[in-house]
Amino acid sequence: MEFLQPSSWSDALAAKAARPDAVPIAGGTDVMVELNFDRRRPPALLDLTRVGALTEWGYDGDLLRVGAGVSYRRIIDELGGVLPGLAMAARTVGSPQIRNRGTVGGNLGSASPAGDAHPPLLATDALVEVASVRGTRTVPVDEFFTGPKRSVLAPDELIAAFLVAPAAGPQQFAKIGTRNAMVIAVCSFAVALHPATRRVGTGIGSAAPTPLRAHQAEELLAAELPWHSRGSLPAPLVRRFGELVAGAAAPIDDVRGTAAYRRQALAVLARRTLGWAWAQLSASQGEPGGRS
Amino acid sequence: MRITCTVNGERHEADDVWPGESLLHVLRERLALPGAKNACEQGECGSCTVYLDGLPVCACLVAAGQAQGRTVITVEGLPAEVHPGLPAGTGEGLFADAGALDPVQRAFIEAGAVQCGFCTPGLVVAVHDLLARNPRPADPDIREALAGNLCRCTGYEKILEAVRLATGSARVAPAEGAQAGGLPAQRTPPQGPPAGGAE
Numbered sequence: 001m002e003f004l005q006p007s008s009w010s011d012a013l014a015a016k017a018a019r020p021d022a023v024p025i026a027g028g029t030d031v032m033v034e035l036n037f038d039r040r041r042p043p044a045l046l047d048l049t050r051v052g053a054l055t056e057w058g059y060d061g062d063l064l065r066v067g068a069g070v071s072y073r074r075i076i077d078e079l080g081g082v083l084p085g086l087a088m089a090a091r092t093v094g095s096p097q098i099r100n101r102g103t104v105g106g107n108l109g110s111a112s113p114a115g116d117a118h119p120p121l122l123a124t125d126a127l128v129e130v131a132s133v134r135g136t137r138t139v140p141v142d143e144f145f146t147g148p149k150r151s152v153l154a155p156d157e158l159i160a161a162f163l164v165a166p167a168a169g170p171q172q173f174a175k176i177g178t179r180n181a182m183v184i185a186v187c188s189f190a191v192a193l194h195p196a197t198r199r200v201g202t203g204i205g206s207a208a209p210t211p212l213r214a215h216q217a218e219e220l221l222a223a224e225l226p227w228h229s230r231g232s233l234p235a236p237l238v239r240r241f242g243e244l245v246a247g248a249a250a251p252i253d254d255v256r257g258t259a260a261y262r263r264q265a266l267a268v269l270a271r272r273t274l275g276w277a278w279a280q281l282s283a284s285q286g287e288p289g290g291r292s
Numbered sequence: 293m294r295i296t297c298t299v300n301g302e303r304h305e306a307d308d309v310w311p312g313e314s315l316l317h318v319l320r321e322r323l324a325l326p327g328a329k330n331a332c333e334q335g336e337c338g339s340c341t342v343y344l345d346g347l348p349v350c351a352c353l354v355a356a357g358q359a360q361g362r363t364v365i366t367v368e369g370l371p372a373e374v375h376p377g378l379p380a381g382t383g384e385g386l387f388a389d390a391g392a393l394d395p396v397q398r399a400f401i402e403a404g405a406v407q408c409g410f411c412t413p414g415l416v417v418a419v420h421d422l423l424a425r426n427p428r429p430a431d432p433d434i435r436e437a438l439a440g441n442l443c444r445c446t447g448y449e450k451i452l453e454a455v456r457l458a459t460g461s462a463r464v465a466p467a468e469g470a471q472a473g474g475l476p477a478q479r480t481p482p483q484g485p486p487a488g489g490a491e
Contacts, residue, residue: 002311035312097350
């Protein structure tokens, strides 16, 4: 097995072009498990931890551009204020040891339906920047995943970064697991409120072949939320939101849970996260009934 | 491939390393440092926790080549790295050969948090990091920080006690004695009461 260790982004792209069968490795939290258990013997590993550009983040116009190699720990520590939903999801990833190494870029590259970063990225209309020696393109995250562990990445492409607007309103994330820590989601859900434009973003994890949005649920809230008064949420609206989220999912029965349980749990997660986010929005306006 | 890295303050070389091999394998099988334990090999149990460039990581999930040129500190290196001033033989007679023990290690022994001992090295490194970042962790902080370390013997109560105990002794030593080496003791200044405050 070859070990390719480029120290610049252009060298990394050249290496991937020359060896499209090389498996990119950053935090190693997925790739090394497969190697340790002899599940995979790639002809080459492409180590991206020496590419400094991948570990940087900054503003690109109005959008935040976060390098694919920024760890979950840094998402929490450095970007929690501007990407609160993603930071919440990052706090549920593995353990401190895993969060010190694991990256959002790796999460996207693995394209697991259960990837914890995916629902908040979906809810916030993130873009995935992918590159090859042929050039760079950006893919809306809801078009990035094509199936379980499959994405639109071409064999010679690498994930450079994701781009996302800093939060313009409350964001929430919740995840069901069989215990509190070190757990793959049975299902997960993210919601982002955009009060200025009266839009709502959603993201569903671990309940379909790919992470996905609940479009009808988003449209319902955009139209029906009491945006102007920011008063209490009508119970029927909240219930209907939960139903639409559960209906958007296409879960399966597996070792972690049944399809029926996942639908039920998603409806609950959707209602809860909406309640939390709305309470934040109300509180930010000094309205009574807001929860901090 | 050849791997060169600094482990516990010393430069080490390993030859004929298979690129898909883990840092854990290099440490245990090639550098004769068996402190980090090999248990789950999938990052679930924390038994192989070591510092890599100052951050605790699962050594089983680091490809050997990724450690090239990096700084690694294992549980064997904690006393010398962090408390170079401690006299040898501070092991309270229990570990006469072991030389100086880190206050976290002493606390684990005193609290009876060591049973079969397999999880202990990983826990010691994780607790060491926690106390470097937060010298007075509340119980929820301890639980969150140790969520990546599994123990099948203790039921965790003794481990929590050990951490509480270590907060008394660990507060005294880390900052002053620390050397440049990327350890978190220097990364974040201690919060709360003035450093050096005794219990």
